[in-house]
Amino acid sequence: MRSLGKAGRILRNDVPHWTHDMRSPILCSMHEVGIMESALDAIRHQAAKHGATRVSRIVLRIGTLAGVDHDALRFAYEALSPGSLAAGAVLEIESVPARAHCAACATEFGVERGFIFKCPQCGEFSGDIRSGRELGIARLEFPDL
Numbered sequence: 001m002r003s004l005g006k007a008g009r010i011l012r013n014d015v016p017h018w019t020h021d022m023r024s025p026i027l028c029s030m031h032e033v034g035i036m037e038s039a040l041d042a043i044r045h046q047a048a049k050h051g052a053t054r055v056s057r058i059v060l061r062i063g064t065l066a067g068v069d070h071d072a073l074r075f076a077y078e079a080l081s082p083g084s085l086a087a088g089a090v091l092e093i094e095s096v097p098a099r100a101h102c103a104a105c106a107t108e109f110g111v112e113r114g115f116i117f118k119c120p121q122c123g124e125f126s127g128d129i130r131s132g133r134e135l136g137i138a139r140l141e142f143p144d145l
């Protein structure tokens with residue numbers, strides 16, 4: 001079952017996404033702290049499940065529509081990780097571009113922000129977002145497994 005490599009065991013796609021709870025926009029700087037607290041909880045849970053004592057790399061996947069400031073998230077990580085099993089781990093943030101789908105002409109197109117998007121192909125409006133709302137752990141590396 002276990003694939004042992006030099007970089008330790010790499011988990012892919014079996015890490016559950018954590019819930020994105022909507023906090024007050026006023027608590028803007030607290031938003032990323034809450035997200036990072038949830039992430040560290042999820043990482044602790046995964047490490048315990050696999051018998052790992054520390055994590056060496058954390059790859060987060062964040063959609064551009066998720067409303068997460070990457071710098072604030074890194075800051076929250078620096079503030080929260082010392083003393084945890086994630087201390088000293090490399091934090092990578094993968095940005096997922098937002099894309100919407102047009103039902104009228106079956107075109108998928110990139111979008112910037114908002115909820116309703118105009119199809120560049122046929123001009124129809126679509127609220128069918130196919131990517132960009134991601135907020136989760138893409139990958140964890142445990143060096144001692």
Ligand SMILES: [Zn+2]
Binds near residue numbers: 106
């Ligand atoms: Zn269209």
